[in-house]
Amino acid sequence: MMNGEEKWVVGIDIGGTAIKLAFIRPQGEMIYKWEIETNHLNHGEEIPNCIAKEIEKKRLELGLIKGKILAVGAGAPGSVDVVTGIVNEAINLRWSHRYPLQQKLEDACQLPVVIDNDANCAALGEMWQGAGISSRNLVFVTIGTGIGSGIIINGHIVHGAGGAAGEIGHVTVIPVGGALCNCGKMGCLETVASATGIVRQATALVSEASASDDGLSTLYKQNGVFSARDIFELAKTGDYKANTVVQTSLSHLGIALANVANTLNPETIVIGGGVSRAGDFLLSQLNLIFHQHAFQSVKETTVLTLASKGNDAGVLGAAWLAKQQYM
Amino acid sequence: MMNGEEKWVVGIDIGGTAIKLAFIRPQGEMIYKWEIETNHLNHGEEIPNCIAKEIEKKRLELGLIKGKILAVGAGAPGSVDVVTGIVNEAINLRWSHRYPLQQKLEDACQLPVVIDNDANCAALGEMWQGAGISSRNLVFVTIGTGIGSGIIINGHIVHGAGGAAGEIGHVTVIPVGGALCNCGKMGCLETVASATGIVRQATALVSEASASDDGLSTLYKQNGVFSARDIFELAKTGDYKANTVVQTSLSHLGIALANVANTLNPETIVIGGGVSRAGDFLLSQLNLIFHQHAFQSVKETTVLTLASKGNDAGVLGAAWLAKQQYM
Numbered sequence: 001m002m003n004g005e006e007k008w009v010v011g012i013d014i015g016g017t018a019i020k021l022a023f024i025r026p027q028g029e030m031i032y033k034w035e036i037e038t039n040h041l042n043h044g045e046e047i048p049n050c051i052a053k054e055i056e057k058k059r060l061e062l063g064l065i066k067g068k069i070l071a072v073g074a075g076a077p078g079s080v081d082v083v084t085g086i087v088n089e090a091i092n093l094r095w096s097h098r099y100p101l102q103q104k105l106e107d108a109c110q111l112p113v114v115i116d117n118d119a120n121c122a123a124l125g126e127m128w129q130g131a132g133i134s135s136r137n138l139v140f141v142t143i144g145t146g147i148g149s150g151i152i153i154n155g156h157i158v159h160g161a162g163g164a165a166g167e168i169g170h171v172t173v174i175p176v177g178g179a180l181c182n183c184g185k186m187g188c189l190e191t192v193a194s195a196t197g198i199v200r201q202a203t204a205l206v207s208e209a210s211a212s213d214d215g216l217s218t219l220y221k222q223n224g225v226f227s228a229r230d231i232f233e234l235a236k237t238g239d240y241k242a243n244t245v246v247q248t249s250l251s252h253l254g255i256a257l258a259n260v261a262n263t264l265n266p267e268t269i270v271i272g273g274g275v276s277r278a279g280d281f282l283l284s285q286l287n288l289i290f291h292q293h294a295f296q297s298v299k300e301t302t303v304l305t306l307a308s309k310g311n312d313a314g315v316l317g318a319a320w321l322a323k324q325q326y327m
Numbered sequence: 328m329m330n331g332e333e334k335w336v337v338g339i340d341i342g343g344t345a346i347k348l349a350f351i352r353p354q355g356e357m358i359y360k361w362e363i364e365t366n367h368l369n370h371g372e373e374i375p376n377c378i379a380k381e382i383e384k385k386r387l388e389l390g391l392i393k394g395k396i397l398a399v400g401a402g403a404p405g406s407v408d409v410v411t412g413i414v415n416e417a418i419n420l421r422w423s424h425r426y427p428l429q430q431k432l433e434d435a436c437q438l439p440v441v442i443d444n445d446a447n448c449a450a451l452g453e454m455w456q457g458a459g460i461s462s463r464n465l466v467f468v469t470i471g472t473g474i475g476s477g478i479i480i481n482g483h484i485v486h487g488a489g490g491a492a493g494e495i496g497h498v499t500v501i502p503v504g505g506a507l508c509n510c511g512k513m514g515c516l517e518t519v520a521s522a523t524g525i526v527r528q529a530t531a532l533v534s535e536a537s538a539s540d541d542g543l544s545t546l547y548k549q550n551g552v553f554s555a556r557d558i559f560e561l562a563k564t565g566d567y568k569a570n571t572v573v574q575t576s577l578s579h580l581g582i583a584l585a586n587v588a589n590t591l592n593p594e595t596i597v598i599g600g601g602v603s604r605a606g607d608f609l610l611s612q613l614n615l616i617f618h619q620h621a622f623q624s625v626k627e628t629t630v631l632t633l634a635s636k637g638n639d640a641g642v643l644g645a646a647w648l649a650k651q652q653y654m
C-alpha cells in the first residue's frame with residue numbers, strides 16, 4: 001500500500017447472470033476486480049449477503065484493515081429510486097416490487113451504500129475513466145438485447161420526475177406501422193436498433209424470399225437463427241441484405257442520437273453494449289447519419305464515440321457514486 | 328415600500344421589436360413593468376445605453392435610492408455564451424458577431440449583469456412564477472414563427488457543450504422528404520409545427536385543389552393569405568382541411584415532445600409562444616398524441632401544460648438569474 005491513509009471504495013454491478021465487484025482507489029484505479037454468479041435463491045434475498053461476504057473475504061485475503069473500505073456503490077438493472085434507495089422493478093432479478101436494496105446492503109456490509117440504475121452507473125464510469133473523460137455533459141447509450149441509457153448534465157445523472165429519464169430506447173422512431181415493443185408502445189428505437197431489433201428485421205427479410213442465396217439467407221438456412229453480430233459481420237463483407245438491415249437500424253439510431261444531441265448538446269455521446277463491438281464500422285456509418293441530422297452548432301460540439309471501459313464501466317461508475325457521496 | 332432593506336432586481340427581455348423591462352422583488356412580484364421600442368441605430372450599439380437610461384429614469388421617478396436595485400438580468404434572442412457573457416449571434420438585432428452584451432450592460436448600468444438566451448429566460452420565468460412552478464425539471468417550448476426551447480434540469484438551465492442545447496425546433500421529425508428548414512437541414516420540427524410551418528402546409532393544401540369551397544380554401548381565396556391562428560380557428564369549427572393541417576402538425580409536435588419526455592422525464596413541459604394561444608384545443612389534442620408515445624412511467628410523471636406568464640416570462644426569468652447570481 002503506497003499510502004497508509006488512502007481509503008478505497010467498492011464498485012458493484014449487479015446483473016441477472018453475474019455480479020461484478022471491484023476495489024477502487026479514489027483516482028479511479030481498479031485494484032482488484034472479480035465476479036460471482038448471481039444467487040437467485042429466495043427471490044434474490046441472498047444477494048446483499050453474498051456481496052457482503054465477498055467484500056469481507058477479499059478484504060481479509062488482502063490483509064486490509066476494516067477501515068480501509070469507506071463505502072459501497074452499486075448499480076442495479078431496473079428502475080431505481082435514488083432518494084429512497086429502493087429498486088422499484090428489476091425484471092432480471094427476482095426481488096419483490098420496491099426492493100430496499102440500499103438498506104439491505106448497508107445492513108449486510110455495515111458500510112454506507114449508494115445505489116443507482118446500471119446504465120447510469122456505466123455512464124458515470126465512462127465519464128470518470130472512459131470515453132467521456134473530462135465531459136461534464138454526456139449521454140451513454142448501451143445497445144444490447146435492449147437499449148438503455150444514462151444522461152449526465154453538469155456532472156450529475158439526470159433521473160427525471162419519475163426516475164424514468166434516459167428511456168432513449170423508447171423514443172418513437174416509427175410513428176406509424178412500427179413493431180410492438182416490450183414496453184407496450186409501437187415503433188420504439190429498441191424495436192429496430194437493439195440486437196433483438198436487428199435480428200427481427202433480418203429474419204423478416206430472409207423469410208420474405210426463401211429462394212435467395214445471398215449471405216444472410218444462406219446463413220439463416222444453415223443455422224435457422226443468427227445474431228446481430230453475424231449480421232454486422234456479413235454487412236462488413238458487403239452482403240446486400242445484411243447491409244440493408246444494418247443501414248435501416250443505424251439510420252433510426254443516428255437520427256435518434258442526433259435528436260438527443262439537438263436537445264442536450266452534450267460534449268460526448270458514448271455508445272456501449274454488445275452492438276458497439278461492431279466498432280468503427282458502426283461508428284463511421286452512424287456518424288454520417290448523425291451529422292446529417294444534427295443542428296450546425298451541435299454537430300460542431302457533440303462527439304459520438306465508442307465506449308472504452310466495456311464491462312468495467314458499471315463498477316467504476318458505482319464506485320464514483322460512493323466516492324462522491326462519502327469521500 | 329414595505330421593507331426598507333429589501334433589494335430589487337431588473338429583468339430585461341431584449342427583442343427585435345421591443346425591449347421589456349421590469350423591477351422585480353426577490354419573491355418574484357413584478358413591481359413595475361414597461362417596454363420601449365428596440366433602437367436599431369448604430370448596429371444596435373445604442374441598446375445598452377437605452378436600457379441604462381430607462382432603469383435610471385424609472386428609479387428616479389419612483390424616488391428609489393441608488394442601492395435599491397441590486398442587479399440586472401437580461402435575455403437576448405440568439406445564441407448566448409453565458410460564461411463569457413457574449414451574444415454569439417442574434418439575427419433579429421444588428422449586433423456584430425460575438426457582441427459582449429454583459430460587459431456593455433454592466434458599463435452602461437453600473438450594475439452587475441447576467442445574461443442568457445431569451446427562451447432559457449422564459450423557461451426560468453415559467454418555473455419561478457408560472458406554469459412550471461415548483462418543477463425542478465422543466466422543458467419550455469415556445470412555438471411562434473420558429474420553435475425555441477429552454478431546458479431546466481435540477482433547477483438549472485442546460486446550455487450544452489456549444490451553448491446549443493434546447494434546439495428542439497431542429498429535431499428531425501421527417502427523415503425523408505421533409506421541407507427545407509432555415510437552419511439548412513430538412514424535415515425539422517420547425518418546418519411542420521411552427522406557425523410558419525402550419526401556414527406552409529395549409530397553403531400547399533389549398534393550392535392543390537383550387538376549385539374546392541371548404542373553409543380553408545375560401546379563406547385563402549378571399550385574403551390570399553392566412554395565419555396559423557386562422558387555421559386553428561377554422562379547425563375548431565370542424566373544417567376538414569384546417570383539421571388535417573392541425574392534426575399533422577400536432578402529431579409531429581406530440582411525438583417530438585414525448586421523445587423529449589422519454590429522454591428527460593421532466594415534471595413539466597410548458598408550451599408557450601403565439602401558437603399556444605390555441606389553448607385547450609391544442610393541449611387536449613397534443614396530450615392524446617403525447618400519451619400514445621410516452622413511456623409508461625414517463626406519462627405518469629411528466630405533465631404537458633400551457634404557459635401562464637405569456638410575455639412576462641422572459642423578464643421574470645432574467646430577474647431570477649440576477650437574483651440567483653447576485654442576491
